[in-house]
Amino acid sequence: MKISEIASLLDAEVLCGKENLGGEVKSACGSDMMSDVLAFVKDQAVLLTGLLNPQVIRTAMMMDMQCVVFVRGKKPTPDVLALAENCKLTVLTTNERLYTACGKLYAAGLRGGDLIE
Amino acid sequence: MSELLTLKYTVHGDNFTGAGEASVSMKRELRQLGFDANVIRRAAIAMYEGEINMVIHAEGGEAEVIISEDRIEIILRDEGPGIANVELAMKDGFSTAQDNIRALGFGAGMGLPNMKRYSDDMRIETEIGKGTTVYMTILSDSPKNAL
Numbered sequence: 001m002k003i004s005e006i007a008s009l010l011d012a013e014v015l016c017g018k019e020n021l022g023g024e025v026k027s028a029c030g031s032d033m034m035s036d037v038l039a040f041v042k043d044q045a046v047l048l049t050g051l052l053n054p055q056v057i058r059t060a061m062m063m064d065m066q067c068v069v070f071v072r073g074k075k076p077t078p079d080v081l082a083l084a085e086n087c088k089l090t091v092l093t094t095n096e097r098l099y100t101a102c103g104k105l106y107a108a109g110l111r112g113g114d115l116i117e
Numbered sequence: 118m119s120e121l122l123t124l125k126y127t128v129h130g131d132n133f134t135g136a137g138e139a140s141v142s143m144k145r146e147l148r149q150l151g152f153d154a155n156v157i158r159r160a161a162i163a164m165y166e167g168e169i170n171m172v173i174h175a176e177g178g179e180a181e182v183i184i185s186e187d188r189i190e191i192i193l194r195d196e197g198p199g200i201a202n203v204e205l206a207m208k209d210g211f212s213t214a215q216d217n218i219r220a221l222g223f224g225a226g227m228g229l230p231n232m233k234r235y236s237d238d239m240r241i242e243t244e245i246g247k248g249t250t251v252y253m254t255i256l257s258d259s260p261k262n263a264l
Binding site: 032033034035038039042044049050051053054055056058059062063064079081 | 134141158224
């Protein structure tokens with residue numbers, strides 16, 4: 001699925017990384033617990049979260065992800081966005097809640113990917 | 118194997134916002150040196166969790182990264198409270214972090230287990246009231262690269 005399709009399915013606003021909307025992603029995860037993302041997630045390219053701090057961006061960077069989606073209409077501060085821009089992450093914000101946003105993407109074919117054992 | 122580069126960082130304990138900056142910098146250096154993406158990811162996650170731990174529990178500390186062709190050695194030193202029971206601290210889900218840290222997405226008792234999971238060797242030296250030093254080795258050639 002292209003990141004642009006994710007934006008369209010979630011009726012999301014693109015906050016940064018417009019140039020990478022054509023990027024192809026194969027799996028996603030949704031969590032507010034960054035330690036869980038770091039522990040169990042493998043090869044996921046998209047992180048959906050309701051958490052709004054710089055560690056969300058750093059976690060995505062560590063995991064080589066391509067896109068972060070903030071749910072419930074949340075928008076990060078400019079310094080957090082600058083961090084994302086710096087590492088070429090695309091950042092979206094959607095009014096959907098986490099469960100619904102994940103469900104819409106899953107229903108459209110974007111799966112959860114493998115878990116680390 | 119010959120040493121390619123040594124990196125040294127100060128991890129500031131009063132600044133959760135900045136936690137992870139050293140890991141980001143190390144990741145960039147490893148990429149420039151041409152390490153395999155899986156090796157870089159393992160080293161970056163292990164160091165990042167260590168950095169977060171130093172900020173949450175120990176008011177910061179020092180990080181040293183010794184990079185050789187066949188391995189990355191990460192040494193994290195702090196002068197925090199020490200770990201009372203290392204065996205317990207290594208268990209998934211055990212945490213002494215406060216709720217304010219959990220609200221930030223960490224403190225779920227996954228830090229040390231994650232560091233062990235992603236490194237090929239991990240050793241902890243700790244003394245109550247004196248501090249903790251964590252030694253981690255990430256090998257370039259390792260079955261854990263499939264993680």
